[in-house]
Amino acid sequence: MKQRILLILLMISVTYSQNQKLTLEGSIELGLQNNKELKIAQSKLRSSEAKISEVNSMFLPxxxxxxxxxxxxxxxxxxxxxxxxxxxxxxxxxxxxxxxxxxxxxxxxxxMGLKLLSSKKAAEYNFDSAESELNKEINETALNIHNAFWNYYKAEEVKNLLEKSLQQIENHLKDTKNFLDNGLVTRNDYLKLQVQYSNTKLQLIEAKNNLEVARAIFNKTVGLPLEAETEAVADELEIQNDDYDPKKLIIEAKQNRDEIESLTSRLKAAEENITSARSGWFPxxxxxxxxxxxxxxxxxxxxxxxxxxxxxxxxxxxWDIWDWGLTSAKTTQAEELSIQTQLSLDKLTDNIEVEVYQNYLNLVKSKEKVVVSKISVEQASENYRIISEKFKEQLATSTELIDAEVSELQAATNLTSSLIEYKMAIVKMEKSIGRKIY
Incomplete structure (x- = not known):
């Protein structure tokens, strides 16, 4: 009886591992739980919290x-x-x-010459900085998961499109073989379709390999075994009715970005460390x-x-009456660190402005590409339908049919790529202005 139960549990486990369908939300939740960088950031936060306790203990007897x-x-x-x-x-x-x-x-x-009070404030500011760093790391991890998920989804869609195209060519090969047997087409027409079939099959082999690579990257990104059988599941992708103002986006980014909050807290801590260093001049x-x-x-x-x-x-x-410039040297170091932190903050702010504006332009571009790609798919599909009907009536050549199939496949692939590019452009835009993407 026990053996049967163990066997059933093993079969359930294997079945689960073979059919693990993950939505974007589920992937993010799973990835955030398993990410090692987040665990490191959490450890740093706990260390900063312990530093506050250490400094507070110095106020007590x-x-x-x-x-x-x-x-x-x-x-x-x-x-x-x-x-x-x-x-x-x-x-x-x-x-x-x-x-x-x-x-x-x-x-x-x-x-203590204000040393204890300034050390306490510096520890609290460093804790705030570590907390902001953790939030930044969570957003960075979520972005990586977004990217891995949509690349995986795109690879699956491209493979499906190629399989569909291959099936269409197989059907045309059967029709063309019948035409050839009845003397309605030349052998050259039949060979052209065979060449196209082989080319599409080669593309499918490449697509399947890309899919396995994308799957492996996705699995490791969310903390699953490399060869886990997973599937990225998403609703139909559509364009959103969004209207962004780049000036407002930059203002929002300066207010919300975790990196700015982290460096601002570090700057305050550096200023408190100056006061702590100067305490050596007092009794x-x-x-x-x-x-x-x-x-x-x-x-x-x-x-x-x-x-x-x-x-x-x-x-x-x-009271240290003379310390051979020790306190002065410590103070100078603390002051220079404060200057460096301020310059780093200014540089970061400039970089964020460029990043936000660049992401805004990429979003506009990707949205326009989706619109154009949809029109191309409609035109290519209609063209293929017309050419296919004509080919059956012997009013179109195999070359025209092949061109129509290639155009339809390329248009469908471009649409899939454009939609995913647009989706990622939104995610990058949201992240660059400091919004949570998880």
Missing amino acids: QLKLMANYTRLSDNVPPFQVTVPLLPTPIKISDPLLNNYTLRLSIQQPLF SVYLSGNYYYSNPNTRFQPLTNEWKNTWDVGVTLS
């Missing part, structure tokens, strides 16, 4: 426990005092060779306290072999 044992050598003399007019010294205490100390210390920073002030439990306790004289406790509280000021 630091509690430390220390234990110490010391053994003195046996030749230590007793503690004694020599008094004038007395022949022998007065012994105060015998030497205690074993020393035990427990110390519990607490230290609270009061002022540091700490409030500290200690609790001692020792045997012997050196604060009690004379020393006795007893456990005694004492405590102390104090304020400590530490």
Whole structure:
């Protein structure tokens, strides 16, 4: 019974792997779950969050426990005092060779030259930057999935078109063979169709290979095994009634792009790091306290072999009066990093403007190509229908029929390519202005 259940489960698993149909939405969801780059970005985000916790802990009192044992050598003399007019010294205490100390210390920073506050803000800005980087990586991954999906879908459609064209040529070959047997066409006409059949078959072989390559790329993009049997499923592609204003698109991109948000946060963090570097010019002030439990306790004289406790509280000021330009060098480095980040932000903004405008032009172009391709398909299909009917009536030559078939196939292929190019142009346009494409 168990063997039958295992066999059924295995068959279900194999059947599922052989018939895995994926929509665009399903592909994106699957790809985002399995993408390694996203996992790296998520790890960086968690690291940035941990950095905030690290800096916050520096604002809080630091509690430390220390234990110490010391053994003195046996030749230590007793503690004694020599008094004038007395022949022998007065012994105060015998030497205690074993020393035990427990110390519990607490230290609270009061002022660090704004180092802690600026470090906290810098960590928070770096976290915001990592969060924006994660969002950017998600969008980049989604774009790769879009591209892999539509290339896979296109390869499948091209293969289907070639198979359809091959079937049409086979039908014409049968008709032409009958015409040849009845002396209605020349052998040359029949050979021309055979050559066209062979050429189309070669194209189909190439198309099938391209399909397998596209499938493999798609599978790895969404995190599936290389040879997984998948199928890209999509609704009929149509042109959308969209009307984009390039100026508004550029404004939206500057407001929404994750890359700009990330660099802006980095710039703020760099400015806070300047303040942190300058803290070396200011004193540091700490409030500290200690609790001692020792045997012997050196604060009690004379020393006795007893456990005694004492405590102390104090304020400590530490100020580096001269550090040979260390603070100045750190400050200069922080300032230059801020300048570099600002220039990178300006450069990124310029590049985004060009990217948005270029994607806008590509979208307009691809939309026009779809319109022209649809007209070409209608014309080529009608031309093929007319020539095919004429050929059956022996009013058209095999050359005209072949030309009509080639034109119809090329027009259909161009339409498929144009529709997918248009679809990807929309996706790239949406991504370039900072919209989510997942």
